[in-house]
Amino acid sequence: MIIDVKNIVCRFDEIAAVDNVSLAVDKGEVVCIIGPSGSGKSTLLRCLNALEDIQEGEIIIDGFRIDSRHKEIHQIRLEVGMVFQNFNLFPHLTVLKNVNLAQRVVRKRKRDEATRISNELLNKVGLTDKINAFPGQLSGGQKQRVAIARALAMNPKIMLFDEVTSALDPEMIGEVLEVMKQLAKEGMTMLVVTHEIGFAREVANRIILIDEGKIVEEGTPEQVLDNPQNQRTREFLGKVL
Amino acid sequence: MNWLVEQLGILSKIFYFLIQVVHWTIIISVLAYLIALICGLFFGVARITSNRFIRWLAGAYINVLRGVPLLVLIFFFYFGLGKIINLDRLVAGVLAVGVCYGAYMAEIFRSGIEAIDYGQHEAAMSLGMTRWQTLRHIILPQSFRIVVPPAANEFIACLKDSSLVSIIGLRELTRAGREYANQYFLDFQTWLMVGLIYLILTLSLTRLVKVLEKKFAVHGYGVEKK
Ligand SMILES: Nc1ncnc2c1ncn2[C@@H]1O[C@H](COP(=O)(O)OP(=O)(O)O)[C@@H](O)[C@H]1O
Numbered sequence: 001m002i003i004d005v006k007n008i009v010c011r012f013d014e015i016a017a018v019d020n021v022s023l024a025v026d027k028g029e030v031v032c033i034i035g036p037s038g039s040g041k042s043t044l045l046r047c048l049n050a051l052e053d054i055q056e057g058e059i060i061i062d063g064f065r066i067d068s069r070h071k072e073i074h075q076i077r078l079e080v081g082m083v084f085q086n087f088n089l090f091p092h093l094t095v096l097k098n099v100n101l102a103q104r105v106v107r108k109r110k111r112d113e114a115t116r117i118s119n120e121l122l123n124k125v126g127l128t129d130k131i132n133a134f135p136g137q138l139s140g141g142q143k144q145r146v147a148i149a150r151a152l153a154m155n156p157k158i159m160l161f162d163e164v165t166s167a168l169d170p171e172m173i174g175e176v177l178e179v180m181k182q183l184a185k186e187g188m189t190m191l192v193v194t195h196e197i198g199f200a201r202e203v204a205n206r207i208i209l210i211d212e213g214k215i216v217e218e219g220t221p222e223q224v225l226d227n228p229q230n231q232r233t234r235e236f237l238g239k240v241l
Numbered sequence: 242m243n244w245l246v247e248q249l250g251i252l253s254k255i256f257y258f259l260i261q262v263v264h265w266t267i268i269i270s271v272l273a274y275l276i277a278l279i280c281g282l283f284f285g286v287a288r289i290t291s292n293r294f295i296r297w298l299a300g301a302y303i304n305v306l307r308g309v310p311l312l313v314l315i316f317f318f319y320f321g322l323g324k325i326i327n328l329d330r331l332v333a334g335v336l337a338v339g340v341c342y343g344a345y346m347a348e349i350f351r352s353g354i355e356a357i358d359y360g361q362h363e364a365a366m367s368l369g370m371t372r373w374q375t376l377r378h379i380i381l382p383q384s385f386r387i388v389v390p391p392a393a394n395e396f397i398a399c400l401k402d403s404s405l406v407s408i409i410g411l412r413e414l415t416r417a418g419r420e421y422a423n424q425y426f427l428d429f430q431t432w433l434m435v436g437l438i439y440l441i442l443t444l445s446l447t448r449l450v451k452v453l454e455k456k457f458a459v460h461g462y463g464v465e466k467k
């Protein structure tokens with residue numbers, strides 16, 4: 001078990017965005033998280049690398065307790081890669097430097113080594129010809145693939161994806177999902193918030209449906225998508241399928 | 242005709258006299274501005290740290306120094322502090338202008354930092370970067386471009402306000418103008434020339450700022466070119 005979330009609550013002004021959620025994820029597992037907008041999916045992911053504080057419960061990742069006040073929190077954070085809906089690439093740096101930077105300043109790798117790793121990863125996500133471009137010169141799909149390479153460069157044990165295809169034009173969604181499928185095949189532990197039900201069905205070991213901060217349904221893709229037990233799940237699936 | 246020639250002669254004499262000291266105006270402004278840059282960067286960053294006390298301290302600095310007339314600050318540094326710890330005119334004058342402009346610069350830096358999308362902080366943090374690493378490698382380089390035009394404008398204001406240090410006897414442009422006017426009773430012509438020289442300086446700087454703005458709008462991002 002690489003992620004162990006026990007009864008966490010994350011509140012904003014008294015309102016619980018994540019409300020008593022427990023979740024255990026094994027190494028190499030791909031868990032897709034679905035649910036209506038505003039149900040707390042992003043907040044749950046953000047709790048996992050301490051971008052949000054939890055008020056109750058505990059999160060243990062690879063044996064370490066996650067606490068944003070912990071002095072070494074940035075050390076623990078680099079075990080958890082995150083890819084955001086809006087890419088959040090560093091606009092003042094080239095693609096190569098976007099991927100190099102944290103390797104150099106956080107992992108303390110030498111420039112040559114960092115560049116070698118970046119080139120490998122950018123090749124893997126199909127962007128070898130863009131290494132010297134600035135983010136502003138890339139399409140949405142290309143940006144998101146850079147963001148994935150940037151996160152992977154830190155050798156995270158877990159990857160979090162927060163609606164990474166939601167800001168993309170339809171024709172670019174495929175190229176990003178393809179990279180994620182490849183990653184899943186290689187055995188990366190992934191938590192994927194997504195509206196791409198087809199992707200979830202194909203790649204997920206488990207699907208979780210969140211509504212109003214709570215897990216209302218959990219199971220294999222077949223169980224959740226084809227034979228949902230909960231009324232909320234049926235309503236949600238009725239809208240998205 | 243004779244009158245005009247005579248006047249032009251007077252004006253050029255004054256101009257020649259003033260131009261001998263104009264470098265002091267420039268030296269004082271540049272030194273004061275360097276202090277302002279350092280104070281501004283330090284307190285601008287301090288204004289948004291997580292440490293409450295440091296944040297409060299930076300807020301106090303900014304509010305106090307912006308709330309006191311520069312002339313009073315100059316008197317305080319020269320007559321007040323200067324008498325206690327023995328500051329000479331130049332040091333006292335430069336410090337007064339520098340820390341005063343530091344407060345304005347701090348606000349410029351703070352707003353430049355806050356203008357950067359919070360997603361940038363989050364992306365950096367999720368890569369394991371500390372707050373300081375994030376600031377240094379991600380936030381400040383991006384803020385820099387936003388900050389250049391207003392910060393450069395502060396230099397122009399700083400140059401104009403450097404005339405205030407004439408009052409503690411620093412012999413820069415304004416002081417020299419006063420000497421000349423008092424000695425030859427040529428107030429109209431002298432102050433006309435003093436004003437003209439300041440104007441030449443500020444107008445050339447304004448042009449320079451325009452060039453800088455253009456340069457920083459294009460370079461580094463490759464975004465706007467599209
Ligand atoms: N920083 C915040 N401050 C206040 N409320 C927030 C904040 N972030 C999220 N929320 C609230 O928490 C709830 C869950 O949000 P979120 O996790 O973003 O949902 P989802 O990702 O499922 O769309 C929403 O009601 C949202 O308004």
Ligand SMILES: [Mg+2]
Pocket residue numbers: 038041042043162163
């Ligand atoms: Mg969300």
